[in-house]
Amino acid sequence: MNDFVFYNPVKIVFGGGKVNQAGEEAKNLGSRCLIVTGKGSAKRSGLLDRCANHLKEKNISCTILSGVQPNPRIEKVYEGIKTAKDNRVDFILAIGGGSVIDTAKAIAAGFYYEGDAWDFYTMKSKVEKALPIMVVLTVAATGSEMNSISVIQNDLTKLKIRAQGYPLFPKVSILDPELTKSLPKDYTAYASVDIISHVIEGYFTSEDNNTPIQDGFTEAIIKTVIRDTFKLMKDLNDIEARANIMWASSLALNGITTSGIGKFKFENHLIEHSLSAFHDVPHGAGLSIVIPAWMKENKNNLKHKFEKFAKNVFNKETADDGIEMLEKFFKEINAPTSLSYYNITNFDELIDNIMECAPSRGLVLTRDYIERILDKCR
């Protein structure tokens, strides 16, 4: 096992109807709240009003910043920082999925920062301080509800990159599986791909890092997500499946499965983030295209690990079998597995962008390597 630091102080409040505790949890964080939310579904479903009312019952005033879009943009962060400052808020409540939470985190850090909040992403500056963040999760996918990562996109520079820092951990995240029932079928599938991707990035770090516990945890998450996504494809209201997948989302990227595995590369995310930045592909849909290709490219370097994956997740023997089974799963849940799905044929600017973003993840990659993976995505 490799050395590691594990630290994750997020309080998770999990269960059906737990959204009704929003006021109770929020009252410890302050009396003036900025609610950050998406393009309208929380408003339409009544969730936004429910949360605002719970807060008001605790004498917390709310200002609302809506309109955060998937692949969240830095412009919305700037708008949020201004709103937060104008209203002298004490904390931020994110109601939504990863894009909303990541935007809330960026605003929380930018609130105390004199410079440009984008500096946290370009690594020009570190997050030293942030407003307290609370989450009411409506899309279980990115794991942002239980980690200190924020991914934001800058359309000017075509960069979709990440910032990280302890102050970005939410103080409390309410995980109410009932709230995820309204997620449509295609995005439910993409969310599951995203969850699986997070543990896969760590699992295939090395041939044998002697981390049987971490590997076992990863296999349990993947098997559960596959089993329960199939259930959801038949019945989007299957609340037990929604619950398992919601908790899987948080566990997949909260540090538990990756502690001790050494420095992992996150190459699938590197490539997918460029896809999203250029073509506004849903993150999970980009990942279901990239992952099988990445696996085919890397299967010979990590032969034993791929065989272990095939055996323990799918009860199959060979590396190829394991990859084939995962790709088959993606296809069966209608997650795209080819760039042709989005009519993406020109790779040059994509490769330029990937090469530009790689150093921010500490990755040294060749153009050839990226090109070979993208070729396998055709």
Add this chain to the structure above:
Amino acid sequence: MNDFVFYNPVKIVFGGGKVNQAGEEAKNLGSRCLIVTGKGSAKRSGLLDRCANHLKEKNISCTILSGVQPNPRIEKVYEGIKTAKDNRVDFILAIGGGSVIDTAKAIAAGFYYEGDAWDFYTMKSKVEKALPIMVVLTVAATGSEMNSISVIQNDLTKLKIRAQGYPLFPKVSILDPELTKSLPKDYTAYASVDIISHVIEGYFTSEDNNTPIQDGFTEAIIKTVIRDTFKLMKDLNDIEARANIMWASSLALNGITTSGIGKFKFENHLIEHSLSAFHDVPHGAGLSIVIPAWMKENKNNLKHKFEKFAKNVFNKETADDGIEMLEKFFKEINAPTSLSYYNITNFDELIDNIMECAPSRGLVLTRDYIERILDKCR
């Protein structure tokens, strides 16, 4: 899945040689430290002096309370509270295993409490505040380094019972596998039994609680502990095995495997604590006696879960096979599996004690049930 709250803010610093960061980690906690340690091994190995020196380099003064014994007693807690007050310490550093950490937690809470610290254990009072606690772990077994539980024994009342509360979470725990290499063979075996016991208590909560992730995590921990304990029985210095078992210890009782499984009973621990209180049996050795008997008594109520256990942990088919394999493992590592090992034949006062302690765990049990389990321990 059942509703749950998960919260665990302990910072884990893991790796060989990490004990050298003791001063760096401690400096955030204050400038006056009470070091709590055991009966002499930390002194003899030089670890106590090493830690004290690291703290002194950061201008932290140290007072030492040594002599904490296995199955730690409340008298030592009283002594520690007085020493902590006399020296107006800012925080406590526990150097040792579960007994030392649990004593440190009791002192930390008692420091701010006007009444008798035993009140926290009899549930007469709640832990509202405690001194910050830091841990340098030398025995990986109880998981106390990453939870908010303290178990203390009172020889006057013959009660070995627990207190729990958020202020009892250590701020930071240094997990340096090198420090566990000196643990002798018998206690290494008992420690592994203890780790397995913690996940088993949760796993066998119900027939089917639809918690495939939690069950998978548990199975991964048990399989790893079995594999790597066999390695240690051949070579106590196998550092990779020491590392895996150390991390298993923390994960087994930090809330991750039990979140969502519902209220679990901890009956094996209830029974074993009475064994320890009356006969000063090492905790892990008591558990290797109780667990197979408890399993045999309960296998028919939880048939499918026992079959799942047999299948996923041992690749066997029947409930009996799974129990037999676990008992065989205990025997092969020379952990006792019969009360005759300690010449315990009189059960009456033991059963009285178990019945007296049960309510503090919210358990309603019959004398008959306890007697049947103890009979199976003969």
